[in-house]
Amino acid sequence: MSATGSQREAYQPPAAGSSGMGRSYVPAPAGTMFYLCAECGVKVGINKGEPIRCKECGHRILYKQRTTRMVQFEAR
Amino acid sequence: MPAASNRRNIVGVKAETVTNVSSTDFPGHWPGEDHSWNIKHFRRTFRVKFFRNTPLFSQFDLIHTDAAIANTLRRIMIAEVPTLAIESVYVSNNTSIIQDEVLAHRLGLIPLCGDKDALKGLSWYLRGEDSAPREPTDEDTVVLYLKKACERNPDAKKTDTDPDKLYINHNVYASDILFEPAGRQIKSFAHDPVRAANPDILIAKLRPGQEIDLTMHCIKGIGQDHAKFSPVATASYRLLPDIKIKKPIRGKAAERFAACFPKGVIAIRERKDGEKEAVVDNVRNDTVSREVLRHDEFKGIVELGRVRDHFIFSVESTGQFDADEIFLSAVGTLKAKTINLKRDIYKMLRKQALDARRAREAENPDADEEGDAMDTQ
Numbered sequence A: 001m002s003a004t005g006s007q008r009e010a011y012q013p014p015a016a017g018s019s020g021m022g023r024s025y026v027p028a029p030a031g032t033m034f035y036l037c038a039e040c041g042v043k044v045g046i047n048k049g050e051p052i053r054c055k056e057c058g059h060r061i062l063y064k065q066r067t068t069r070m071v072q073f074e075a076r
Numbered sequence B: 001m002p003a004a005s006n007r008r009n010i011v012g013v014k015a016e017t018v019t020n021v022s023s024t025d026f027p028g029h030w031p032g033e034d035h036s037w038n039i040k041h042f043r044r045t046f047r048v049k050f051f052r053n054t055p056l057f058s059q060f061d062l063i064h065t066d067a068a069i070a071n072t073l074r075r076i077m078i079a080e081v082p083t084l085a086i087e088s089v090y091v092s093n094n095t096s097i098i099q100d101e102v103l104a105h106r107l108g109l110i111p112l113c114g115d116k117d118a119l120k121g122l123s124w125y126l127r128g129e130d131s132a133p134r135e136p137t138d139e140d141t142v143v144l145y146l147k148k149a150c151e152r153n154p155d156a157k158k159t160d161t162d163p164d165k166l167y168i169n170h171n172v173y174a175s176d177i178l179f180e181p182a183g184r185q186i187k188s189f190a191h192d193p194v195r196a197a198n199p200d201i202l203i204a205k206l207r208p209g210q211e212i213d214l215t216m217h218c219i220k221g222i223g224q225d226h227a228k229f230s231p232v233a234t235a236s237y238r239l240l241p242d243i244k245i246k247k248p249i250r251g252k253a254a255e256r257f258a259a260c261f262p263k264g265v266i267a268i269r270e271r272k273d274g275e276k277e278a279v280v281d282n283v284r285n286d287t288v289s290r291e292v293l294r295h296d297e298f299k300g301i302v303e304l305g306r307v308r309d310h311f312i313f314s315v316e317s318t319g320q321f322d323a324d325e326i327f328l329s330a331v332g333t334l335k336a337k338t339i340n341l342k343r344d345i346y347k348m349l350r351k352q353a354l355d356a357r358r359a360r361e362a363e364n365p366d367a368d369e370e371g372d373a374m375d376t377q
């Protein structure tokens, strides 16, 4: 257990908001939110003021997607 | 009873009772015999015999030692030999049907393997205060990734119903866990990266559109803290069975006698006069089921027992270290513990001697008694 500090290299803990360590995450165009259609399961992008409606099948029920924010759990 | 001295270390297994359970080889039990602890005697009599030794399984005998020692070694192997296991799971995305908590727990239980020397060289990760958590470093933390997304197979036929043909990446296996070495780990784990010891463990099932994307931090820990850190799947011992045939069993009875035991325990030998006789062949195969004691014809002819100071260990490794290494490591831990205990006893005795001298000096301050103090070693 030698503490040779000079060779230590600190990890970058995955920061909230980013999807892990420096991996590519393409941000959506500002203002567009993506939802999942309850009927056909397709990903629907909706901008401010647009009707809440699936662009494929016209279904009016859309689900919010799971957060891609990092959540920490203990493996116990 | 002169014959009894040979049978002193035999635990009697009767039809409904177990007799002669406790060991008696301690000072003051047998008149005229010296049973005080003697390292020379121990060295002469103690034996370790390996019967099977594969990386994942090892069976060996500890002969002529006390149950206390055997049990200590067993408990250290289970709870105090350190291993690497997944401790924190950082979930970026998990749209599978397995909840994050359950998934994290499953991941924690996956046995890992990798370069043994590099694993042993890892230091303990010391959790800081809640207000100031310690940063993980390449000395104490191993980072693993798991990222998999399921899709429909474009080449699947319309008539297909088999998930293996319909979907791509619908099974997440332990082999999908990827190691990202950091700092000195790049060198130390170069030839033998950290990975799941059993690549075919099914972690989760996915369907098209579902995804698992997470980062894991592994640290060194011991089984006392959590079972996932235990290096053994089983570490157990049993006493060597003992079968004593007091009167020859011959002819058809010999076959009936052999049938009372598992295969290989009783052999049937042909005598010079052509008659068959039952002899004890391999007692290790016996389960001491006591079946033979149910038969009236063998009443008083056979005595079952177990050898009290003959321990048959079986150690099954989870894959991080070899089974025999785990045993040796446990012996090392036991030795370190005894050294600590010895040091503390000396410390205690020194303090007692010092207190006694101070009390004496307080009683009669004129007399200066020297040479009475304990050896301060």
Ligand SMILES: [Zn+2]
Pocket (backbone or CB within 6 Å): A037, A038, A039, A040, A041, A042, A054, A055, A056, A057, A058, A059
């Ligand atoms: Zn739809």
